[in-house]
Amino acid sequence: MAEKEKAEKVVISGADAIACAVKLCRPKVLPMYPITPSTLVPERLSEFVFNGEMKAEMIHVESEHSAASALYGAYATGVRGFTATASQGLALMHEILPIISASRFPAVMAVANRTLSGPLNIWNDHSDAVSERDQGWIQLYCESAQEAFDTTIMAYKIAETERVSLPVMVCIDGFALSHVYEPVQIEGQSKVDAFLPPYKPHNFLDTSDPKTFGAVAFPNSFFEFHEAEEMAMQEALKVIPKVNEEFGKAFGRKYGDGLVELVEMKNAEYALIGMGTLVGTSRVVVEEMRKQGEKVGLIKLKCLRPFPKDEILQACKKLKGLAVIDRHASLGYEGALTIDLKAALKDEKVKVEGFVAGLGGRDIDVKRLRAAVETIMKGEKGYWLK
Amino acid sequence: MKQIVILGRGGQGAVTSSQVLAVAAFENGKHSQAFPNFGVERMGAPVKSYCRIDEKPINLRSHVYEADYAIILDQTLAECFDEKVKDGGLIIVNSNRLPKEIPISSKAKIVCVDITKIALGIIGKPFVNIIALGAFSALTKEISLQALEKAVQKQIGSKGSIAEKNIAALKKVYEASK
Structure with missing residues (x-):
């Protein structure tokens, strides 16, 4: 199917909006665990891949732990990836989240914020993402389906800015936004391509510049890894407003100063x-x-x-x-x-x-x-x- | 801003109905928002879905507490109806009964339209969720029939007999409700 060059305004859900934005960002690997507590995001992406609208490898992994691990693997080979989850799924990814951020992989993940069970509950609050606050991921929260669409595109640009090189979580309220249908401006492919150029990895398994990933960091170096991440977080405070401004210029929408x-x-x-x-x-x-x-x-x-x-x-x-x-x-x-x-x-x-x-x-x-x-x-x- | 609550039973398509309504409002140049009253839906259980329509962008993101209009897709749900509908508002009930026989105490006007009968006659199945919006269009004039037709084509496809039959039935419900 031909790429949609023309921008169009459509009535879609917050989850659909994210899937449409992800498609336009051209990730190559989509590891997804296709079951509750997942969302419509992987469902739509899987349709796009099946229809040939999107050229990406969708990996139906056996758990969210594996989804995060495969996302790590994708970035280790130097390609753009994406995954989505919510609630218990994010909790199951917990172990892998700081490994992605410490490896400085600019991954993007959508989280439809839903509470953590105990007692069993599938509905919205911020317990899932806030519980992962300290894992070295930038966390951006959205108010509308349009903002979810726009933030997803901005997330790649922020994450992939070399002095940031940190993963980004795009958070939308589960149900209260993920399932809400409202008008969303979907931008054309060439405009998004101009804003977000093809991914140029700085940090990956490259035979011409060999690096080790997943090695032990002894007490004499572990601290410095985290210090570097903290410095990157401080850089992100400058980069996010810049990307927000650029987005505003390119698409006519921005969100305060981005922060x-x-x-x-x-x-x-x-x-x-x-x-x-x-x-x-x-x-x-x-x-x-x-x-x-x-x-x-x-x-x-x-x-x-x-x-x-x-x-x-x-x-x-x-x-x-x-x-x-x-x-x-x-x-x-x-x-x-x-x-x-x-x-x-x-x-x-x-x-x-x-x-x-x-x-x-x-x-x-x-x-x-x-x-x-x-x-x-x-x-x-x-x-x-x- | 107008707020609409749609009640149906799990499987009847109340959620789709609110989505089609939101698309139709958008086709009419308005801002709209549709969302289910999030449940773990089960076949046959009561399901609630909301829609908001406004001339300006909609910031409000809470549930609907006082609707301007209610649409009840299954008349047995009238017995447990506890939605607040504004005085002077409108409650549309898919029913073959008379409004005075509907067990709802409200200062809103109650209108009964036998939507199931029209669905069985034209679609051949009791698919009332989309065609009920024909009654909404005719009675409230909040959205046009043309916008609804466009919305149906967008949401369930422009070709195929299901879309065609739904549109034919939609028009019939519209006419019957005028």
């Missing part, structure tokens, strides 16, 4: 901050409260790792109160985002309160988010927004 997006923050006294689809509903809350004369703003956190501390500090300088909405709970303490924000803002006058919300698919609606804002306006403590 955070500020909504009505200029004269805000109180603000909400969160990730993923709850940001959309928060926009409605801010609009509503602004109309009533309340100086309320919103910070959309698109990038959880690396953590854009400077951007957040800047945005929160004049705030009196910040309501952090965590779609995750670090049992025994607070939500991951709340912990990060309290640390980042420790020297500021803003009072930070954490609200755990939406666990296991519980809806996050206008009423709940508004209650969080009203709580900080009264100077009261955060709580579980059941």
Whole structure:
């Protein structure tokens, strides 16, 4: 089938949007575990491969552990790859995730955020990805199907920038975005090719420049590997805004500065901050409260790792109160985002309160988010927004 | 913004129905959003799906708590109907009964259309999910019949007898609902 040169706007799901973006990014290897808790992403990609619309090797592996391992293998040979998973599937990949990042492979993976079972639950929250926060993967969260499409393309460019060379997780809320149908602008192949040139690996098994992968790093070198990754994460804080700008120029859409997006923050006294689809509903809350004369703003956190501390500090300088909405709970303490924000803002006058919300698919609606804002306006403590 | 809730039984296609509605709204130049009320769906169990239609981009991403319109694909679901529909809103029930015989207490208007009968007559099978949107189009005027036809072709293919029969039945339901 001929490549689609023409851009078109279609009504598709968040998962479809990612699959369409992946196709345009031309990965060569797609290791997938084709069963629950996977998503429509591998299903669509497998159709594209079957139809001949996509030239890639789809490997139906026997588990997500193998999917991540095969993704590692693909990058070790120097080709672009992709995989997708969710929930328990991501948990099963846990062991391989830091091996991919420490090998500095610029892999891209889509995660349809779903909770981790216990008790059994298949619905949305951020427990799966947030639990993998410390494994050296850049984590980008999306609010809409369009953003999922755009972020997937940007993810390859960010990951493959040589001074970054780290894997990227593109996170979309399971069901709350993965299964939501809405209009998405699908870009043409040549435009995407111009933005994302063919993959030029810097780090792979090359007979003309032999390297060892998977070797032991003794205590005298292991530390330096992680130090190098940390430096790459700090580089990513500069590269992500740059890629976001370039994307904006090429396609006419960008997402704040690529790390955070500020909504009505200029004269805000109180603000909400969160990730993923709850940001959309928060926009409605801010609009509503602004109309009533309340100086309320919103910070959309698109990038959880690396953590854009400077951007957040800047945005929160004049705030009196910040309501952090965590779609995750670090049992025994607070939500991951709340912990990060309290640390980042420790020297500021803003009072930070954490609200755990939406666990296991519980809806996050206008009423709940508004209650969080009203709580900080009264100077009261955060709580579980059941 | 208009919010629509579609109730059906697992296998009846309520989710597809909301998707077709979203595509039709898009064809009409509007912004739209369709999503299932995420369940572990089982054949025959009650299934709920939502659709939002607006002139401007839709930011709201919560469930629908107060719908403008409801479409009930199976009249037995009227007995356990607990959706909030706005006063002056509309509830379309696939039923051969009269509105006053539908056990729903709501200030929204109830309209009954025997969609199953039309489906059996034209499609030969009780496929009501897509053609029920003909009633929605005729009664609410939120989307045009032409946009619906286009949406059906996009979602279930432009060729083949199933698409043709669905479109023929869609038109019949539209006419019967006017």
